[in-house]
Amino acid sequence: MFDALEIDCCASEECANGTPWTEQTRLHEAQFFTIFGHLKEGGCEAITDVSTRKLAHRIALIFQEKIESSCRIFDCCDSIDGCIEANRQAN
Numbered sequence: 001m002f003d004a005l006e007i008d009c010c011a012s013e014e015c016a017n018g019t020p021w022t023e024q025t026r027l028h029e030a031q032f033f034t035i036f037g038h039l040k041e042g043g044c045e046a047i048t049d050v051s052t053r054k055l056a057h058r059i060a061l062i063f064q065e066k067i068e069s070s071c072r073i074f075d076c077c078d079s080i081d082g083c084i085e086a087n088r089q090a091n
Helices: 053-067 080-090
Strands: 002-012 018-025 034-039 046-051 072-075
Touching: 002 053, 018 072, 034 053, 034 080, 053 072
Parallel strands: 002 072
Antiparallel strands: 002 018, 002 034, 034 046
């Protein structure tokens, strides 16, 4: 199913019309953290949102054990550029 997991810093914003949306942010702006699974066939799927980066790592490790140990975990919170690199390596 997944060949990699990714942890992203996220924040919720609201459009002018009141519609909520979520965007990737830098670590100091994060309101929550999302764990994504990189699908083997391409694309990604949000697995869950959590309140802390530490909890995101704990949950990602549990998923890694359940999926397979070769599934890599990328933490994109230190650098948005790191997220681009993680996507390139996973695909």
